[in-house]
Amino acid sequence: MNVPLSKPYVSQEMKTRVLEVIDSGQYILGKNCKEFEKEFAQYVGTKHSVLTSSGTAALFLCLKALGVGPGDAVLVPSLTAFPTVEPVYHVGANPVFIDIDQTFTMDPGHIEKVLKERSKDPKAGKVKGIIPVHLYGHPANMDAILDIAKRYGLFVLEDCCQAHGARYKGKRVGSMGVAGCFSFYPSKNLTVFGDGGNLVTSDDKISQYCRMLRDHGRKEKYEHELVGYNLRFNEIQAVVGRLQLQKLDWFNDSRRQVARWYAEGLKGLPVVTPAAEDWAEAVFHLYVIQTSQRNELADYLKGKGVQTGIHYPIPNHLQPGVVNTSGAQPQLERTEEAVRKILSLPIYPELEKEKVDYVCASVGEFFSRG
Numbered sequence: 603m604n605v606p607l608s609k610p611y612v613s614q615e616m617k618t619r620v621l622e623v624i625d626s627g628q629y630i631l632g633k634n635c636k637e638f639e640k641e642f643a644q645y646v647g648t649k650h651s652v653l654t655s656s657g658t659a660a661l662f663l664c665l666k667a668l669g670v671g672p673g674d675a676v677l678v679p680s681l682t683a684f685p686t687v688e689p690v691y692h693v694g695a696n697p698v699f700i701d702i703d704q705t706f707t708m709d710p711g712h713i714e715k716v717l718k719e720r721s722k723d724p725k726a727g728k729v730k731g732i733i734p735v736h737l738y739g740h741p742a743n744m745d746a747i748l749d750i751a752k753r754y755g756l757f758v759l760e761d762c763c764q765a766h767g768a769r770y771k772g773k774r775v776g777s778m779g780v781a782g783c784f785s786f787y788p789s790k791n792l793t794v795f796g797d798g799g800n801l802v803t804s805d806d807k808i809s810q811y812c813r814m815l816r817d818h819g820r821k822e823k824y825e826h827e828l829v830g831y832n833l834r835f836n837e838i839q840a841v842v843g844r845l846q847l848q849k850l851d852w853f854n855d856s857r858r859q860v861a862r863w864y865a866e867g868l869k870g871l872p873v874v875t876p877a878a879e880d881w882a883e884a885v886f887h888l889y890v891i892q893t894s895q896r897n898e899l900a901d902y903l904k905g906k907g908v909q910t911g912i913h914y915p916i917p918n919h920l921q922p923g924v925v926n927t928s929g930a931q932p933q934l935e936r937t938e939e940a941v942r943k944i945l946s947l948p949i950y951p952e953l954e955k956e957k958v959d960y961v962c963a964s965v966g967e968f969f970s971r972g
């Protein structure tokens with residue numbers, strides 16, 4: 603049996619609508635983009651959304667809009683996709699890496715500790731904000747993070763790239779910070795058959811600024827208020843995104859069902875299954891288990907036709923690009939321990955119970971070999 607790590611959902615209706623858009627002759631920031639932006643903002647519960655060419659572009663535009671620049675510092679988790687960190691460098695600022703809690707998201711206790719230490723260091727760059735990442739689809743501890751941000755006068759920019767539709771105490775991720783950024787990369791909970799992204803906000807100024815900046819700083823067709831970029835979105839992908847959005851709750855319910863099957867099937871085996879907080883409605887972008895025999899288990903599963911992943915094998919504070927740019931980094935114990943043990947098992951909305959049972963049985967076989 604072959605079980606892929608992830609698989610995007612494709613329907614006949616999506617293919618038909620893509621062909622209609624091709625025939626329409628309108629390809630960039632047209633009617634479907636406008637409607638998708640409205641529908642997405644409504645879904646998250648924000649006033650605006652601005653489609654972008656990727657999640658990375660969405661984060662970059664937000665940081666520009668928030669006035670982050672050279673000499674500034676932004677708090678980011680180390681355990682996240684590298685593109686959470688890149689835009690911080692791209693605006694000329696420096697990331698300050700934060701350790702994780704039991705949910706693999708930013709540890710508020712460590713944020714507070716780092717801020718206290720930096721307040722005693724006159725040479726430390728000014729911390730402007732925090733980027734919590736709702737990693738693997740599990741919301742970060744937002745009340746604690748928002749409280750710290752308020753006390754220190756910092757913005758909170760949510761990285762929701764792995765958490766479309768997740769809720770924290772009933773609120774959708776992306777609606778709690780000053781803005782939230784999403785990715786539509788093919789493995790994500792909502793995909794558009796290529797790269798794509800979106801930023802959501804209820805702040806009129808951020809929305810207007812990002813909207814202009816993503817399209818060459820345009821106010822009118824040939825009037826450029828700002829020197830901007832081309833970080834736009836397109837009609838073919840927007841029509842797909844709109845149809846995917848209609849199914850997002852179903853996708854997430856299915857992912858949660860797969861997670862329950864795994865929790866049941868892995869019971870009693872020497873692996874740690876994902877922690878879920880009471881306040882979280884997670885959307886299981888990834889299903890990440892932990893074992894000290896991670897590499898051996900991954901090899902064994904590969905031999906059984908089961909694709910797995912490691913998200914992520916090198917924490918960002920130890921990435922060569924970071925160390926070369928920002929110098930030696932402090933130790934982040936929980937993150938460094940996690941990256942040695944984490945293993946992502948296959949998960950996607952259409953994953954059948956039979957396949958989940960097969961993966962669990964294969965994990966069981968691995969541990970029962972003498």
Ligand SMILES: Cc1ncc(COP(=O)(O)O)c(C=O)c1O
Pocket residue numbers: 656657658659682683685686735761763764784785786787797798799
């Ligand atoms: C947590 C996180 N942040 C940012 C990104 C960047 O998104 P994109 O690949 O669309 O640029 C991703 C996706 O890879 C991600 O998983």
